[in-house]
Amino acid sequence: MRDSVGAVARKQLPLRPAGPDTVAALLDWYDRERRDLPWRMRRGRRADPYKVWLSEIMLQQTTVKAVIPFYEKFLLRWPTVEALAAADLDDVLAAWAGLGYYSRARNLHKCAQVVVAEHGGRFPRTEAELGTLPGIGPYTAAAVAAIAFGEAATPVDGNIERVVSRLFAVRRPLPAAKREIKRLAESLTPQRRAGDFAQAMMDLGATVCSPKRPSCLVCPLQQDCHAHALGIEAQLPVKLARAERPVRFGTAFLALREDGHVLVRKRREAGLLGGMLEIPSTDWGDDWLQADLALVQQPVRADWWAVPGVVSHTFTHFRLELQLFRAIVPVDTSMTFWASPERCRWVPRHELSNAALPSVMKKAIAHALREH
DNA sequence: GACACGTGGAG
DNA sequence: TCTCCAAGTGT
Structure with missing residues (x-):
C-alpha cells in the first residue's frame, strides 16, 4: 500500500539533476554510517598509501569479507612496501593462494619492486603516475590518488557504476555506458574530500544501493535519484548477457x-x-x-x-x-x-x-x- | 570492444 | 542447482 502511494508521489516530484547538495547528503550519511575497515583511518586522517594500495589490489573483483583475512596476513608479514619488494615471489603467491586472480599477486610484487627501485619506496601521488604501475588500472589509480593523497580523482567501480546509473537513470547498457557514467561521476566529485566521496559511493552501493533489491527507503540520495522516481531502480544498470560457460x-x-x-x-x-x-x-x-x-x-x-x-x-x-x-x-x-x-x-x-x-x-x- | 582471468557468498 | 556478482586489469 505504502509502496503504491510512494510510487505515485515520487513520479510527480520534479527532480533536479544530482549536484552539490547530493554530494553533501552523501557525505553526511558517510560520516554517520561509515564502515570500520582495517585499511581505513579514522575520520579526517589520511590513510597509509601502502595500505590503501594493498587493499585496493585485493578488493579488485573480490568481496570485503574475503579480503580482510588476507589483508591482515599480508600486513603482518610484509608491513612495508620495502618488505614486500624484498619478498620471494613464490612466498607472495603462496600467501595469495585462495584469493583468486593470481596475476594480481605477481603484479603486486612487481609494483612493490618498481616503487622501491624507481620511486625511493614512496608511492607516486598522482592518478596519472599511479596508472603506469603494474596492476594499477584506471580504477585503482583514481582510488589511491583520492583516498591516500586527496586528489580530486574519480574511481569508478561496479558499485559506483550502479549508484550513478540509478542516480541519473542511465539506460544505455554496460559496458557501452562506461564513458557516460564516468563523466557523470566526475561531475559530482568534490574538490575536498574526494576520497571520502569515492568510499561513500562504494559503501552506498555495497550496503544500500544493492544490485537486486535496493533499500531506497533508507537511502540518503532517494530524493535525488531519477531511477527511483521512475520506479526502475532495480532494473539498472542494464548489462548485456554473458556468453555461456563451457x-x-x-x-x-x-x-x-x-x-x-x-x-x-x-x-x-x-x-x-x-x-x-x-x-x-x-x-x-x-x-x-x-x-x-x-x-x-x-x-x-x-x-x-x-x-x-x-x-x-x-x-x-x-x-x-x-x-x-x-x-x-x-x-x-x-x-x-x-x-x-x-x-x-x-x-x-x-x-x-x-x-x-x-x-x-x-x-x-x-x-x-x-x-x- | 572482447576476452581471459578465481573464488565464495547471496538469492 | 544455478545465476549473478564483488573496490578491475592486461592483452
Whole structure:
C-alpha cells in the first residue's frame, strides 16, 4: 500500500539533476554510517598509501569479507612496501593462494619492486603516475590518488557504476555506458574530500544501493535519484548477457609417497593459475579421456586407483570436471617424461595447507585423499 | 570492444 | 542447482 502511494508521489516530484547538495547528503550519511575497515583511518586522517594500495589490489573483483583475512596476513608479514619488494615471489603467491586472480599477486610484487627501485619506496601521488604501475588500472589509480593523497580523482567501480546509473537513470547498457557514467561521476566529485566521496559511493552501493533489491527507503540520495522516481531502480544498470560457460574435462594424479610427501608441479608463469602449484594432470579438453589414455600421462609409474566421483569447479569463463587417480609410491620413485619433471617436487602432506595451491587444487587433493 | 582471468557468498 | 556478482586489469 505504502509502496503504491510512494510510487505515485515520487513520479510527480520534479527532480533536479544530482549536484552539490547530493554530494553533501552523501557525505553526511558517510560520516554517520561509515564502515570500520582495517585499511581505513579514522575520520579526517589520511590513510597509509601502502595500505590503501594493498587493499585496493585485493578488493579488485573480490568481496570485503574475503579480503580482510588476507589483508591482515599480508600486513603482518610484509608491513612495508620495502618488505614486500624484498619478498620471494613464490612466498607472495603462496600467501595469495585462495584469493583468486593470481596475476594480481605477481603484479603486486612487481609494483612493490618498481616503487622501491624507481620511486625511493614512496608511492607516486598522482592518478596519472599511479596508472603506469603494474596492476594499477584506471580504477585503482583514481582510488589511491583520492583516498591516500586527496586528489580530486574519480574511481569508478561496479558499485559506483550502479549508484550513478540509478542516480541519473542511465539506460544505455554496460559496458557501452562506461564513458557516460564516468563523466557523470566526475561531475559530482568534490574538490575536498574526494576520497571520502569515492568510499561513500562504494559503501552506498555495497550496503544500500544493492544490485537486486535496493533499500531506497533508507537511502540518503532517494530524493535525488531519477531511477527511483521512475520506479526502475532495480532494473539498472542494464548489462548485456554473458556468453555461456563451457565445460572442460581433465584427469589429475595424486601421488602419495610412502614417507607422506605429495607430488606437486609448478604451473607455467602465464595464463590460468599462473605460477601456482597443481597436482599433475592431463590437459583439460572438451571431453573425458578414456582411462587408459589418461594413464599414459601418469607422472610416475604406479598402480593407479580411480578415485570414485568427480571434482567440479567453476572458473570465470568455464567449468572444470576433474577425475582423480591416486597411488602410493616408494620413496625412490622418479618422474616420467609426461610430468615435466623439472617443474615437479615432493611436498610433505602437512605443508600443503601453506603451499601455493589454488582452491581448485586444494579441493581436488582433499577429494583424492579422502577415505573411500 | 572482447576476452581471459578465481573464488565464495547471496538469492 | 544455478545465476549473478564483488573496490578491475592486461592483452
